[in-house]
Amino acid sequence: MISSTPVQPRSLERSSSEKRAVDAAIDRALDSRSTSTRFCLSIDVEEYFHAEVFARSVSKESWETRQCRAAPFVERIAAMLAETGNRATFFVLGWCVPRMRSLLRDIAAAGHEIACHGQMHDHLSRMTPTTLTADLRRARGVIEDTLGCRTIGYRAPTFSITRKTAWALDVLLETGFEYDASIFPIRHDRYGVPDAPLGPFRAIAPSGRSIVEFPPMVRRIGPLRLPVGGGGYLRLLPGAIVARALRHCAAQEAPAMLYLHPWELDPDQPRLPLRRMAQWRHRVNLHTTERKLGDLLKRFRFDTAARVLAGVPVTKCFKL
Ligand SMILES: [Zn+2]
Numbered sequence: 001m002i003s004s005t006p007v008q009p010r011s012l013e014r015s016s017s018e019k020r021a022v023d024a025a026i027d028r029a030l031d032s033r034s035t036s037t038r039f040c041l042s043i044d045v046e047e048y049f050h051a052e053v054f055a056r057s058v059s060k061e062s063w064e065t066r067q068c069r070a071a072p073f074v075e076r077i078a079a080m081l082a083e084t085g086n087r088a089t090f091f092v093l094g095w096c097v098p099r100m101r102s103l104l105r106d107i108a109a110a111g112h113e114i115a116c117h118g119q120m121h122d123h124l125s126r127m128t129p130t131t132l133t134a135d136l137r138r139a140r141g142v143i144e145d146t147l148g149c150r151t152i153g154y155r156a157p158t159f160s161i162t163r164k165t166a167w168a169l170d171v172l173l174e175t176g177f178e179y180d181a182s183i184f185p186i187r188h189d190r191y192g193v194p195d196a197p198l199g200p201f202r203a204i205a206p207s208g209r210s211i212v213e214f215p216p217m218v219r220r221i222g223p224l225r226l227p228v229g230g231g232g233y234l235r236l237l238p239g240a241i242v243a244r245a246l247r248h249c250a251a252q253e254a255p256a257m258l259y260l261h262p263w264e265l266d267p268d269q270p271r272l273p274l275r276r277m278a279q280w281r282h283r284v285n286l287h288t289t290e291r292k293l294g295d296l297l298k299r300f301r302f303d304t305a306a307r308v309l310a311g312v313p314v315t316k317c318f319k320l
Pocket of ligand 1: 044046050117121156157158
């Protein structure tokens with residue numbers, strides 16, 4: 001449990017009584033669903049060209065000149081959440097904040113959580129404690145100053161907190177974050193801690209201090225760990241497999257974390273040069289994401305990471 005009081009965005013446009021009414025209406029809608037377990041849906045708010053697969057071919061200097069395409073898809077996700085009475089956590093890249101200021105303010109005012117995805121989307125293997133500290137302070141500053149909400153959660157670009165970058169947990173603690181959602185408990189070429197717990201746990205940093213960790217959903221099948229919690233896995237797998245994994249979690253009253261990116265709803269995004277396999281991984285089934293997301297939002301109850309974590313005891317500890 002990270003906090004007894006959920007994060008309350010300081011809306012620039014709504015009174016506190018209006019916000020309480022919005023929250024109460026969403027709570028009533030969530031409580032009317034058939035399962036009592038609330039899952040977390042998280043959206044990493046970034047442009048398609050921020051994806052790690054383009055880190056070598058798309059320079060940061062060129063970002064300014066590229067067409068930003070994410071906002072309408074972020075807006076579409078927010079509308080789908082409103083239509084189904086769900087809440088979500090938006091891990092926002094600081095670079096994107098000035099480019100979708102009023103949309104993100106509306107999202108915060110609608111009761112969703114605004115969390116931090118860093119400023120410049122660097123994989124942590126290319127960073128140091130000093131550069132990460134600067135990146136986090138810059139991102140958090142732009143998010144909180146522009147949107148008027150407090151951020152307590154962080155997701156590293158490309159889930160890049162691993163055993164080699166465990167030092168980042170100490171940086172998060174020193175910069176005042178209360179939870180992290182960056183550790184993928186699988187084996188993968190770009191990320192992963194293959195023996196990390198599958199549900200929320202306390203990640204013990206090299207200093208011995210700990211921070212609450214909320215990993216993406218992974219299904220254990222015999223000796224295998226199958227990632228089913230979003231992104232390319234959500235696009236690749238039939239929706240029924242993801243729904244079955246959520247029903248399995250619901251039966252155990254276990255919280256689960258799903259994630260996706262706005263560019264995963266955009267099949268018409270420009271085709272940047274990539275090797276064939278990388279191109280396939282980035283683009284597979286982009287046209288299916290919206291339909292699969294819509295189905296899950298209707299069938300299950302989703303809330304913010306901060307609220308889900310506030311409702312579960314997090315006692316398991318795991319040292320990276
Ligand atoms: Zn990202």
